[in-house]
Amino acid sequence: MTYFLHRAPSILLHAARASMAPGSPAGGAPASAGPADPNLIEDLVAANRILADQGVLDGYGHVSVRHPRNSERYLLSRSLAPELVTAGDIMEFDLDSNPVDQRGRTMYLERFIHGEIYKARPEVNAVVHSHSPAVVPFSVSSIALKPIYHMSAFLHRGVPVFEIREAAGMTDLLVRDPQLGRALARSLGDKPVALMRGHGNVTVGSSIPFAVYYAIYTEVNARLQLQAIGLGGSINYVAPEEGKLYEPNIAGTISRPWELWKKKALGK
Numbered sequence: 001m002t003y004f005l006h007r008a009p010s011i012l013l014h015a016a017r018a019s020m021a022p023g024s025p026a027g028g029a030p031a032s033a034g035p036a037d038p039n040l041i042e043d044l045v046a047a048n049r050i051l052a053d054q055g056v057l058d059g060y061g062h063v064s065v066r067h068p069r070n071s072e073r074y075l076l077s078r079s080l081a082p083e084l085v086t087a088g089d090i091m092e093f094d095l096d097s098n099p100v101d102q103r104g105r106t107m108y109l110e111r112f113i114h115g116e117i118y119k120a121r122p123e124v125n126a127v128v129h130s131h132s133p134a135v136v137p138f139s140v141s142s143i144a145l146k147p148i149y150h151m152s153a154f155l156h157r158g159v160p161v162f163e164i165r166e167a168a169g170m171t172d173l174l175v176r177d178p179q180l181g182r183a184l185a186r187s188l189g190d191k192p193v194a195l196m197r198g199h200g201n202v203t204v205g206s207s208i209p210f211a212v213y214y215a216i217y218t219e220v221n222a223r224l225q226l227q228a229i230g231l232g233g234s235i236n237y238v239a240p241e242e243g244k245l246y247e248p249n250i251a252g253t254i255s256r257p258w259e260l261w262k263k264k265a266l267g268k
């Protein structure tokens, strides 16, 4: 009886959901912002492959871009391993993460990460969610992820850890609804990176290359920091003031690694 009482609401919820087209808002599918620039789609496809190539994404994780014609829409692949993503797999969503034109395609369960961050951060135009492996230990340890070298100077702004238990108690750890997406966006605050306890991380940027750069160098920094910790002794991290002084160099040179990564990833 206790079991039935506990289960009944979720059974009813599933029944209610099943009566609507999957993923559709009550008023029907949101309107499209229209076609995006093919160069932007190419960059989004490249970002998927670059992040797979660099060991940040594997069969899981995703990267999105805000639609340049309508800030209330974003573009994200259908549910697919990032290395396999092509232009034809890119779907359009509103910021509640409803698809504009689902056509039976399976969607990423955790797409709410993207929609809710775009709502909270108007200056953010690209979002990466990954389970990049070297970063995960810092999501569960009392040792904070800190900048080890200049390339990851952006970490000087601080790296919050999203504790999903504080937001929703015991869960399967996935950001599978808008409420959890909002809680994650609140944890991220105004930072470029947030860790997700026992799960992964999210990086955001003003463009695809920035979000990708932050995702790659968060992973590299974590590897180097683990090595430095392994040496024993104390660690002399990049000071916040040094981080602040270095950051403009990232903006000044980001096209160099981006062009290389893109060429390698799309040339495969």
Ligand SMILES: [Zn+2]
Residues within 6 Å of the ligand: 061, 110, 129, 130, 131, 199, 200
């Ligand atoms: Zn995830």
